[in-house]
Amino acid sequence: MSNDHLALEASHLTKLFGTLKAVDDVTFSVQRGEIFGFLGPNGAGKTTTIRMLTGLLTPNEGRVIVNGIDLHDHMIKAKMQMGVIPEVGTTYVDLTAEQNLALTGKYYGLSRERIRERTKELLGALGLYERRGDPVRTYSKGMRQRLSFACAIIHEPNVLFLDEPTEGLDVQSRRLLVDMILELNMKGCTIFLTTHNIEEANALCQRVAIINKGRLVALDRPEALRSSFEKTQSLEVSFDPRIATDTLCFGHVSKIETSGDKMILYTDDPHATIKQVVDVAQQEHARILSLRTRGPSLEEAFIMLTDDKRPGCEIVD
Ligand SMILES: Nc1ncnc2c1ncn2[C@@H]1O[C@H](COP(=O)(O)OP(=O)(O)OP(=O)(O)O)[C@@H](O)[C@H]1O
Ligand SMILES: [Mg+2]
Structure with missing residues (x-):
């Protein structure tokens, strides 16, 4: 059967740190256009999973396919499909927002003109335009998070990975990010996010996987999970x-x-x-x-x- 409808396929993902099995035989797939939530307590293996899904960490076992492209065999091609907002921001604090976006845009092979357009568009939408020339070191946490978001989507990825995107944000910043996520999804972007916030997962996600001690313990629509307990x-x-x-x-x-x-x-x-x-x-x-x-x-x-x-x-x- 063709898997054209799948944006992401993870099969038997396993990661060992020494003797610790941080992720243990995790298998799931995400439909194109879906918002998929990954829920679990501290240390459950969410970040380790997202790092394997995005090619930052090599699994001991298992395989990842993004839009039909094998991540292991075609790393760059697969990575061009993705946007990633990691747990800890990866923006360069000595550079300005504009410089960060220019660097990221270049990495993804965008033209200068396109980078200019996207920078204006994204910083405007994220309320950072006024501060575009200031070094990121002078930004608040919420502002840094918004800039990470802008960097992650500058190349208009098909699949966006977010590791606890709203953690520690105030209500307003959280709302803004959630709206951006929904808007991207409306335009067809598949979303994979980890969160501790059940309400958020419930409100945002079409399906939710629950992970504990490296193992998937449930995977279903929030409604089905709710009624099954x-x-x-x-x-x-x-x-x-x-x-x-x-x-x-x-x-x-x-x-x-x-x-x-x-x-x-x-x-x-x-x-x-x-x-x-x-x-x-x-x-x-x-x-x-x-x-x-x-x-x-x-x-x-x-x-x-x-x-x-x-x-x-x-x-x-
Ligand atoms: N680089 C590493 N070296 C050794 N152990 C690690 C490493 N990264 C993660 N671990 C361990 O793997 C397990 C899973 O960690 P992970 O960061 O994936 O959890 P998490 O679900 O993202 O937790 P949190 O909600 O706190 O972010 C933990 O026990 C952690 O200590
Ligand atoms: Mg984590």
Whole structure:
């Protein structure tokens, strides 16, 4: 079968650092025009994966194909298809924004004229035009991030890789970057991004892969991931007077969190749990001040998937 509809194919990617398997037999593919999210906790292997996908790191095993081009066999041709925004910015701090873009444009073989056009266009869109002549060393983190973005897309790549692009940015800078990502995607650019922010992945991505300790633990649409983790539904309840947490460790309850005067009971059967909560309130002569059901959350699903221990009923204060 032809794989023309795929922008990216990663098969059996594995990376060892000494004896540590940072990435362990990871296989997935990304459709053309898709926004694909890679979620995982610190040290899960996200950056290592992105570095292998973009040719910065050679895998011990496995293969990467970008728009039908084998990265290992045709490194330069494959790299011309890509834009990369790494975890740590790669702009030259002693150069100005204009100089950084000129250098990157030249690297990708753009003409001087085209570099001029793109520089104006990108710095304008990213709110950096006024500062174009200042050395990057004088820029804030958000400004540097925006410049990295401009450098990564100067050659209008087909596939854009972003490693935690909005990490540490304020709401406004984050919004601007997200809008730019969406706009690029509308124009047909495939997006591969890593993030810690579940809400962001949920809002932006068509599909999300979850990685933990180097292994893929899930890959699906955010909606499907959400509905497949019934255990992450919860009840939020408050009693007067308060009830000891361990009286609420019913059969269906996998975890209890306390938040102010409220308790959050994670349950795979909210219906049964509500009845039990009411019974306990009666037994303990307590009033239920509030009771609210909460749907499954991707965030909880993520925690559950990446959590090693599965206790009967975990109590978290
Ligand atoms: N160059 C390296 N040498 C040795 N170990 C490394 C190297 N790079 C990464 N590692 C290890 O590989 C594992 C995966 O790291 P990686 O940077 O890919 O994680 P990550 O998912 O990007 O985490 P974060 O969310 O913190 O950015 C970690 O245990 C890390 O310590
Ligand atoms: Mg990382």
